[in-house]
Amino acid sequence: MLWNTTITSACQLYHSRQTIEQFFKESTGPFNAGRMPSQEFRGNEAYLRLVTIAEDCCVLFKKRVLPSHWKDLSMSTVRNRIIHHGSSIEIADGVIKIRLNRSFPYQSEVREMLEALRQQVKIQQAVSDRKRFIP
Secondary structure, three states: OOOOOOHHHHHHHHHHHHHHHHHHHHHHOOOOOOOOOOOOHHHHHHHHHHHHHHHHHHHHHHHHOOOHHHOOOOHHHHHHHHHHOOEEEEEEOOEEEEEEOOOOOOHHHHHHHHHHHHHHHHHHHHHHHHHHHOO
């Protein structure tokens, strides 16, 4: 079978394949999608949909929140750097607080991520406020 293709379309095909390969790699690791929780088709379908939503949230987090030099890291590595190496998460009165140890090596990166999250929340609030006032 011969393909009549251009370099651009071949690169686009490779990029789309790379994206799905990354999804399979990430979903079978931290999301445990390699093992199905049920023998029922509908149960497994629902589980995979939830895994896909979780993966999409992680992709958005990586694209919009992570510092540029962390964007190529796996979510397991990001989670280990933030949670397991010198930080603790506290929830009090409905407020989530991240406390960083003084010796935590990634303080500037975490502060940058938190600022990016604040900006995303402000953007979403502005969009929802604008939608409320548009008839």
